[in-house]
Amino acid sequence: MNDSEQTTPNQYEGEVGFVEFEDFVYSKPFHFASGGMIPELTLRYETYGHLNDEKSNAILICHALSGDHHCAGVHSMDERKQGWWNFMVGPGKPIDTSRYFVICSNVLGGCQGSTGPGSVNPETGQPYNLDFPKLTVQDMVKAQSLLVDHFGVDRLHAVIGGSMGGMQTLQWNIDFPERVGRYIALACGARHTAQAIAFNDTGRQAIITDPNWMQGRYEPDAGPAHGLAVARMMAHITYLSDVGMEAKFGRKRRSGDQSKEHFDVEFEVESYLRYQGQSFVTRFDANTYLYLTKALDRFDLFGEDKSLDSSLKGVTAPGLVIGFTSDWLYPPQGNREVVEALLRLGKDATYAELAMDFGHDSFLVRAPKLYDLIRTFLSR
Amino acid sequence: MNDSEQTTPNQYEGEVGFVEFEDFVYSKPFHFASGGMIPELTLRYETYGHLNDEKSNAILICHALSGDHHCAGVHSMDERKQGWWNFMVGPGKPIDTSRYFVICSNVLGGCQGSTGPGSVNPETGQPYNLDFPKLTVQDMVKAQSLLVDHFGVDRLHAVIGGSMGGMQTLQWNIDFPERVGRYIALACGARHTAQAIAFNDTGRQAIITDPNWMQGRYEPDAGPAHGLAVARMMAHITYLSDVGMEAKFGRKRRSGDQSKEHFDVEFEVESYLRYQGQSFVTRFDANTYLYLTKALDRFDLFGEDKSLDSSLKGVTAPGLVIGFTSDWLYPPQGNREVVEALLRLGKDATYAELAMDFGHDSFLVRAPKLYDLIRTFLSR
Numbered sequence: 001m002n003d004s005e006q007t008t009p010n011q012y013e014g015e016v017g018f019v020e021f022e023d024f025v026y027s028k029p030f031h032f033a034s035g036g037m038i039p040e041l042t043l044r045y046e047t048y049g050h051l052n053d054e055k056s057n058a059i060l061i062c063h064a065l066s067g068d069h070h071c072a073g074v075h076s077m078d079e080r081k082q083g084w085w086n087f088m089v090g091p092g093k094p095i096d097t098s099r100y101f102v103i104c105s106n107v108l109g110g111c112q113g114s115t116g117p118g119s120v121n122p123e124t125g126q127p128y129n130l131d132f133p134k135l136t137v138q139d140m141v142k143a144q145s146l147l148v149d150h151f152g153v154d155r156l157h158a159v160i161g162g163s164m165g166g167m168q169t170l171q172w173n174i175d176f177p178e179r180v181g182r183y184i185a186l187a188c189g190a191r192h193t194a195q196a197i198a199f200n201d202t203g204r205q206a207i208i209t210d211p212n213w214m215q216g217r218y219e220p221d222a223g224p225a226h227g228l229a230v231a232r233m234m235a236h237i238t239y240l241s242d243v244g245m246e247a248k249f250g251r252k253r254r255s256g257d258q259s260k261e262h263f264d265v266e267f268e269v270e271s272y273l274r275y276q277g278q279s280f281v282t283r284f285d286a287n288t289y290l291y292l293t294k295a296l297d298r299f300d301l302f303g304e305d306k307s308l309d310s311s312l313k314g315v316t317a318p319g320l321v322i323g324f325t326s327d328w329l330y331p332p333q334g335n336r337e338v339v340e341a342l343l344r345l346g347k348d349a350t351y352a353e354l355a356m357d358f359g360h361d362s363f364l365v366r367a368p369k370l371y372d373l374i375r376t377f378l379s380r
Numbered sequence: 381m382n383d384s385e386q387t388t389p390n391q392y393e394g395e396v397g398f399v400e401f402e403d404f405v406y407s408k409p410f411h412f413a414s415g416g417m418i419p420e421l422t423l424r425y426e427t428y429g430h431l432n433d434e435k436s437n438a439i440l441i442c443h444a445l446s447g448d449h450h451c452a453g454v455h456s457m458d459e460r461k462q463g464w465w466n467f468m469v470g471p472g473k474p475i476d477t478s479r480y481f482v483i484c485s486n487v488l489g490g491c492q493g494s495t496g497p498g499s500v501n502p503e504t505g506q507p508y509n510l511d512f513p514k515l516t517v518q519d520m521v522k523a524q525s526l527l528v529d530h531f532g533v534d535r536l537h538a539v540i541g542g543s544m545g546g547m548q549t550l551q552w553n554i555d556f557p558e559r560v561g562r563y564i565a566l567a568c569g570a571r572h573t574a575q576a577i578a579f580n581d582t583g584r585q586a587i588i589t590d591p592n593w594m595q596g597r598y599e600p601d602a603g604p605a606h607g608l609a610v611a612r613m614m615a616h617i618t619y620l621s622d623v624g625m626e627a628k629f630g631r632k633r634r635s636g637d638q639s640k641e642h643f644d645v646e647f648e649v650e651s652y653l654r655y656q657g658q659s660f661v662t663r664f665d666a667n668t669y670l671y672l673t674k675a676l677d678r679f680d681l682f683g684e685d686k687s688l689d690s691s692l693k694g695v696t697a698p699g700l701v702i703g704f705t706s707d708w709l710y711p712p713q714g715n716r717e718v719v720e721a722l723l724r725l726g727k728d729a730t731y732a733e734l735a736m737d738f739g740h741d742s743f744l745v746r747a748p749k750l751y752d753l754i755r756t757f758l759s760r
Contacts, residue, residue: 130642194625194649195617201650202613204643205657206586209606226589227610233582234614237575242708245574251680262510263584263670267677269574270581277585290643297647300631328622328708 014091014098016048016073016083023113024105024147033142036133039123043147044113045069045105048089049097051151058153059095059378060144061085061104062161062168065292066232066284068112071104072097087366094375100157107168108143109135109292111285118220118285129287130216135295137164141171148179155179158378162186162363163330164292166321167299170338173315174301180317184377186363187327189334190301190308190341196329199238200293203231207286216287228286229277236276241326241359245269301338308341318348320377322370324362325355394471394478396428396453396463403493404485404527413522416513419503423527424493425449425485428469429477431531438533439475439758440524441465441484442541442548445672446612446664448492451484452477467746474755480537487548488523489515489672491665498600498665509596509667515675517544521551528559535559538758542566542743543710544672546701547679550718553695554681560697564757566743567707569714570681570688570721576709579618580673583611587666596667608666609657616656621706621739625649681718688721698728700757702750704742705735 023042030041046069051058061071063084072089074080083089083104091098106114109132117132133139148156159180161169166188173180192200210227212218237245249269265271301311319342323335332353342349352373356362363370403422410421426449431438441451443464452469454460463469463484471478486494489512497512513519528536539560541549546568553560572580590607592598617625629649645651681691699722703715712733722729732753736742743750 134642191631193622194629194631194647195620195622197631197647198617198625198649198653199614201647201653202610202617205613205654206610208643209610211591226585230582230586230589230607230610233585234579237578237582240575242573242575242711245578249574251571251574251577262514262674263588266674267574267577267581269578273578273581274585294642294646331622 014093016086016090016097018076019046019048019070019073019083020075021046021069021113024150026143026146030143032133033136033138034134038115038121038128038133041108041115041143042113042119043105043108043115043143045103045147046071046073046083047104048072048102049100051101051153055151055153056155056157057100058148058151058156059100059102059158059160060148060156060172061089061095061102062144062159062165063104063107064161064163064165065296066280067165068110069104069106069114070112072102084364088371088374094371095160095378096375100378103147103151105144105147107140107164107292109140109288109295111288116285117216117287117291132287132291135291137167137171137295137299138175140295141168141175144168144172145176145179155181157181158183160184160374163188163360164296167296170301173317173319174311177314177316182317182377182380183319184322184374185319185335185338186322187324187330187335187360188321188338189330190311190338191299191334192297193334197297199234199329200297203235204290204293206230206234207290213286216290218286220285223286225281228281228284228289229274231289232280232284233273233277236273238329239360241328241357243326244357244359247357308337309345312338312341312347313345315342315345315347318380319350320373321349321351322363322373323351323353324358324360325353326357327360327362329360394473396466396470396477398456399426399428399450399453399463400455401426401449401493404530406523406526410523412513413516413518414514418495418501418508418513421488421495421523422493422499423485423488423495423523425483425527426451426453426463428452428482429480431481431533435531435533436535436537437479438481438483438528438531438536439538439540440528440536440552441469441475441482442520442524442539442545443484443487444541444543444545445676446660447545448490449484449486449494450492452482464744468751468754474751475540475758476755480758483527483531485524485527487520487544487672489520489668489675491668496665497596497667497671512667512671515671517547517551517675517679518555520675521548521555524548524552525556525559535561537561538563540564540754543568543740544676547676550681553697553699554691557694557696562698562700562757562760564700564702564754565715565718566702567704567710567715567740568701568718569710570691570718571679571714572677573714577677579614579709580677583615584670584673586610586614587670593666596670598666600665603666605661608661608664608669609654611669612660612664613653613657616653618709619740621708621737623706624737624739627737688717689725692718692721692727693725695722695725695727698760699730700753701729701731702743702753703731703733704738704740705733706737707740707742709740
């Protein structure tokens with residue numbers, strides 16, 4: 001049986017409802033692991049639920065490459081786009097906002113309100129573009145820690161995230177072990193494979209060789225749209241699975257045979273992917289894409305001495321890592337080896353592998369087994 | 381044990397040596413399955429070995445998407461690039477040119493001397509570009525059959541090919557069963573999956589959205605080089621395997637850390653792939669890439685009535701289909717299902733699956749087990 005099958009009615013009633021984002025401004029210099037510095041930073045974030053008096057019920061959710069701070073609820077009647085993990089976060093939902101105070105911020109380097117390459121450098125009055133410092137997952141986590149400080153939270157009840165969010169989750173446990181109560185990392189791993197780097201670099205080349213990229217100095221509304229769309233189309237394929245794509249699209253044709261326009265959309269899957277590429281361009285910045293994919297490629301918990309164990313030896317919180325059988329971008333094996341290292345080190349860690357056909361994106365899909373794992377682990 | 385391991389010394393001595401290509405010109409109208417027509421066609425080809433008096437020892441080799449007619453030997457001391465299947469074709473080699481007369485032609489639609497979108501339409505004096513008729517694997521095979529006629533060969537001893545060449549091989553058995561003595565199709569299948577179409581369309585979008593494409597009307601030396609390079613980088617990833625890439629490149633870094641040039645080559649795999657993209661541009665035409673990938677996407681032996689059996693029912697020759705365990709572009713399953721249909725139909729067909737880590741490109745790799753299968757089946 002497939003773990004994503006809806007075997008029971010959805011018992012998780014209730015919705016976050018309307019939410020507003022806010023901006024946290026840190027007005028002091030922020031230093032990057034690379035040695036770079038920016039004079040101040042902003043993180044855009046949303047929260048759901050209420051922080052208790054003890055400040056002990058905060059959960060930090062870390063988003064993936066193309067995600068953002070809008071994790072649950074809707075912004076208004078006019079902007080009814082649900083947050084990217086809306087089914088997971090809400091009153092009575094697996095990440096239960098009637099119990100927990102949930103924080104989700106757009107990452108440092110992002111393009112949805114947090115400081116990133118497209119932000120104006122207050123010292124020059126010009127966008128950073130490629131003057132933005134070299135970015136790592138460590139930097140993202142350090143910036144988030146300042147936001148957590150801002151709420152007066154010493155110790156998070158939990159840190160949770162999938163994909164790039166899973167890497168941030170692991171990094172939290174390395175850089176701030178005393179501040180993590182427990183953690184759940186989904187569809188991630190200790191480092192990118194050569195294949196994952198190869199896909200990312202191909203996407204970057206699509207962007208960089210687009211004449212509108214102009215060494216990163218494009219106007220916000222005149223960026224390398226074609227290159228970014230191609231990068232997204234390709235990446236999107238890697239987020240799905242062959243089985244999932246076959247079931248959803250197969251060889252369905254979009255319309256009659258275009259004998260004149262050879263390279264118009266012919267198959268449904270082409271239409272779907274081209275739309276994904278186009279719509280991504282309207283909401284995402286190309287330089288942020290370059291910076292974030294580089295941060296992912298450089299993330300490597302094996303570190304300089306090639307040992308996961310030495311990276312993870314300081315972890316103290318209990319952890320759950322979840323891999324997905326059809327995820328070929330961040331395959332189960334990469335998730336498992338993190339837990340194997342943790343267990344070798346005598347840590348309280350566990351691994352679950354869900355049989356779902358949605359590929360890497362499985363963690364973004366409604367699935368009762370996933371609900372149960374997360375709900376239960378959070379209240380353990 | 382891995383089937384590609386060199387367990388015995390290479391016993392296949394001898395080389396094709398120097399070869400010259402020739403051009404076969406068919407000076408009559410050629411009609412495409414789509415209804416299109418060109419007033420004449422040229423196929424560039426090479427041959428190795430000698431056609432016997434009975435004209436019964438000819439083997440046709442069909443090349444893959446980015447291959448060409450230069451299958452074995454070298455052109456001259458100055459042009460010492462070996463043919464793409466040089467290890468397979470030669471005196472004493474698995475496709476033994478001391479016994480067989482081997483023909484390999486650049487496909488119709490190609491860009492290495494055969495008539496394709498970049499060729500001049502004799503009726504207009506201008507390149508066809510997108511006026512070149514819609515192309516299918518059927519058309520490629522029909523053009524090859526004219527070349528086989530040219531040699532006075534009624535019946536080929538064998539037809540052999542991998543990937544797109546495997547599709548042509550299967551198509552030969554459908555369109556000209558009486559002309560095929562036996563056949564070997566490697567790393568192919570009855571049709572593209574949604575994922576394979578998705579990758580191809582992403583590559584096409586990279587080309588088409590490159591401003592230098594200009595609706596296909598670019599000058600030969602000013603084409604969409606960036607788009608074509610990106611398409612090739614992506615496709616090249618799909619020709620390899622995650623395991624193979626990990627073994628070859630892993631996370632090896634090319635040079636020191638480029639703190640200034642954020643998006644220069646950092647990892648070895650990036651350097652390798654960018655080089656693949658760049659060098660492809662110097663030898664391949666973007667419009668041909670569009671036409672050939674479309675022909676691949678449209679190839680579908682399940683046909684309009686969704687039945688492999690009805691497509692294959694006319695096959696008469698004995699056949700060997702070879703899949704490769706690590707091929708995720710044309711997975712073993714797609715190869716197996718062709719043989720299953722043939723067996724269901726009572727045909728003489730067999731399937732072999734080789735455990736090799738080179739992904740889809742495994743059929744292009746030296747491997748004693750592959751040698752033995754091909755050598756033996758040809759002389760069966």
